[in-house]
Amino acid sequence: MTELTILMPCLNEAETLEVCIAKAKDFLTRSGIIGEVLVADNGSTDGSQAIARNAGARVIDVAQRGYGAALISGIQSSISQFVIMGDADDSYDFSNLMPFVHMLRKGVDLVMGNRFQGGIAPGAMPFLHRYLGNPVLSFLGRLFFRVPIGDFHCGLRGFNRKKILELDLQSSGMEFASEMVVKAHLRKLIICEVPTTLVADGRTRSPHLNTWTDGWRHLKFLLLHSPRWLFLYPSLSCLFLGFILVLCLASGPLIISDSVHLDIHSLVMGCVLLMVGSMSAGFALIARRQGAYSGLLPTSERISRYLAWFSLERLLIFAFLMLLAGLLGLFMCVWQWASHSFGNLDYASLLRPMIISGTAVVIGVQLIFIGFLDEILSTYKSL
Numbered sequence: 001m002t003e004l005t006i007l008m009p010c011l012n013e014a015e016t017l018e019v020c021i022a023k024a025k026d027f028l029t030r031s032g033i034i035g036e037v038l039v040a041d042n043g044s045t046d047g048s049q050a051i052a053r054n055a056g057a058r059v060i061d062v063a064q065r066g067y068g069a070a071l072i073s074g075i076q077s078s079i080s081q082f083v084i085m086g087d088a089d090d091s092y093d094f095s096n097l098m099p100f101v102h103m104l105r106k107g108v109d110l111v112m113g114n115r116f117q118g119g120i121a122p123g124a125m126p127f128l129h130r131y132l133g134n135p136v137l138s139f140l141g142r143l144f145f146r147v148p149i150g151d152f153h154c155g156l157r158g159f160n161r162k163k164i165l166e167l168d169l170q171s172s173g174m175e176f177a178s179e180m181v182v183k184a185h186l187r188k189l190i191i192c193e194v195p196t197t198l199v200a201d202g203r204t205r206s207p208h209l210n211t212w213t214d215g216w217r218h219l220k221f222l223l224l225h226s227p228r229w230l231f232l233y234p235s236l237s238c239l240f241l242g243f244i245l246v247l248c249l250a251s252g253p254l255i256i257s258d259s260v261h262l263d264i265h266s267l268v269m270g271c272v273l274l275m276v277g278s279m280s281a282g283f284a285l286i287a288r289r290q291g292a293y294s295g296l297l298p299t300s301e302r303i304s305r306y307l308a309w310f311s312l313e314r315l316l317i318f319a320f321l322m323l324l325a326g327l328l329g330l331f332m333c334v335w336q337w338a339s340h341s342f343g344n345l346d347y348a349s350l351l352r353p354m355i356i357s358g359t360a361v362v363i364g365v366q367l368i369f370i371g372f373l374d375e376i377l378s379t380y381k382s383l
Contacts, residue, residue, distance in 0.1 A: 004028070004035035004101065005080040005161070008057075008088040009070035014046040016090040016202040021055040023094035031098060039088070040074035042066070068176025072169055075161060084158040089201035091124060092156040099194040100158035109163045109189035112149055112181070113156040113196030121199040126211070133215050140219070141178065144226040147185045149193060153177045153218070156196050163189055174214040175221040182225050186298045227291060231284035238277030245270025250356060264351055271359035278363045282370030285310055290377055315371035323364030329357025 006024040010017060017039070024037045037057040041049050042065055052059045062073040075083055082104045086092040092113075103111040120130065138152040155177065167183040169176065184191055201207070223230045245266055248254050253263040289307050291297030299307075333354045 002034045002036055002080045003082060004033050005074075005078040005083045006035065006037045006094060006097070007071065007074045007078065007083050007085040008037070008039050009042060009067055009074065009085070010039050010044055010048050010052065010088045011042040011070070012044045012046045012048060012205070013088040013203070014044070014048050014051055015204060017048050017051050017088050018055045019202070020086075020088045020090055020094055021052060021057045024097075025056055027095050027097050031101070033101065035080060036078075038074055038078060040070040040077070042070045064172060066172035066176075067174050068169070068179070069172040071176060072172075075164060078161055081161060082158060083161050083164070084156070086156040087201075089203050089207070091198055091201040093197055093199075096197075097158070099196075100156075103192055103194060104158050104160065107190065108192050109160045110180070110184045110191045111158040112151065112191065112193045113154040114149075114151040114193040115154055115196060115198040116151055117193070118195035118197045121197070123200045124198045128211055133211065137178070137215065137218050137222070140222055141181065144222055144229050145182055145185050147181060147191065149181060149191065151193070152181055154196065159184075171221065173217055174209060175217040178218050178221045182222070186225075188298075225291075225297065227284050227287035227297070231280050231287055235277045235280030235284055238273040238280065240277075242270045242273030242275075242277055246274065246356060246359075250352060252352075264355075267352060267355060271355055274359055275362050275366070279366050279370070282367060282374075286370065286374045286377065289374060293378065312371045312375045315367055315374075319364045319367035319371065321364075322360050322367065326357045326360030326362075326364060329353050329360065333357065 006028070008017070008020060008024075013020075021037050021039070027033075028035045028037075037055075039048075039052040039057045039059045040062050041052070041059055042062050049059050049061070060073060060077050062070045064073075071085060074085070082101070084097055084100050086094060100111045100113075115125070116134075125134075134151065134153055138150060141147055141149065141152045157180075159180075164180065164184070167180070167187060169179050169183065171179045181191070245262075249262060249264075249267040249270065253261055254266075255261050285307075288297065288303075289310075292299040292303065292307065333350055336350060
């Protein structure tokens with residue numbers, strides 16, 4: 001087995017591919033590393049395959065389109081202990097890969113390049129990518145997963161091939177970059193960063209990257225792998241605020257100042273928040289449990305005990321108590337109306353218990369459905 005594969009995904013990179021391969025081969029020669037240059041071609045129609053072979057690279061054809069699909073096939077086809085991947089557009093410096101190799105030899109599983117530390121040449125990164133897309137998505141990655149990585153989407157990165165293959169990466173598109181970092185962190189692989197530079201690429205055609213579409217795919221991936229931020233934290237916020245509003249307004253209006261009065265309208269909003277919060281909390285439970293069952297999300301003894309406590313039976317008991325309390329409250333409202341021969345009532349006194357009781361009914365029904373849905377998904381998973 002060779003020590004290093006320098007992997008380049010390729011789709012119509014005839015203008016820059018040869019110089020990238022030359023830099024990579026020169027690096028291998030100067031450093032004395034036994035390695036190869038591997039081009040994973042994604043269906044080029046500009047002769048990139050012939051250019052790569054003539055330049056001394058090994059070429060594999062990848063039928064499935066997509067940045068991630070090309071890289072996954074390239075990693076699987078590699079014959080080396082380590083892989084360093086980078087775009088074939090001459091924006092990354094393949095002649096200066098030794099910082100990556102040093103860290104890999106020290107036992108780091110994933111070595112990320114950081115363009116913001118190494119330097120971004122004028123015109124190398126679009127304004128929106130440099131000051132909005134990359135910083136925001138990298139911040140969300142650190143926030144959601146506590147990964148100490150400053151540049152989540154740097155295309156130049158090195159890794160231990162065996163460890164990355166064990167992650168079973170699946171994303172075929174640009175979100176592959178996020179998937180690798182997130183799954184590596186969730187599986188507790190050793191990750192570090194080294195500064196790297198980015199220069200303007202040498203192509204005359206437009207890049208394959210689509211700012212908004214690929215940005216959304218990255219964001220969607222981060223959210224799907226963090227049920228806490230997608231469901232749990234929003235649900236806790238809604239439940240807390242809704243509970244405070246209902247508690248303060250259940251018995252009557254709340255006068256905060258001469259100009260600020262909270263009454264029925266605020267009570268309704270509090271009840272809406274409680275319903276949204278309970279639904280979101282149920283989704284958080286389902287997402288976390290199914291993520292653990294499928295291996296998509298890591299688990300631990302503490303998380304397993306927590307998830308096991310929320311059994312269908314416990315959830316149904318709580319849901320039926322909520323439903324019973326709500327139905328009892330609605331019955332009392334109807335009884336009060338009947339005591340007035342179903343005529344006109346004092347809405348100020350009747351609306352409050354009716355709104356709160358109706359909310360309890362809705363939450364109870366929601367929790368019953370959520371509990372059975374979670375049980376159905378768990379049963380299907382075990383079959």
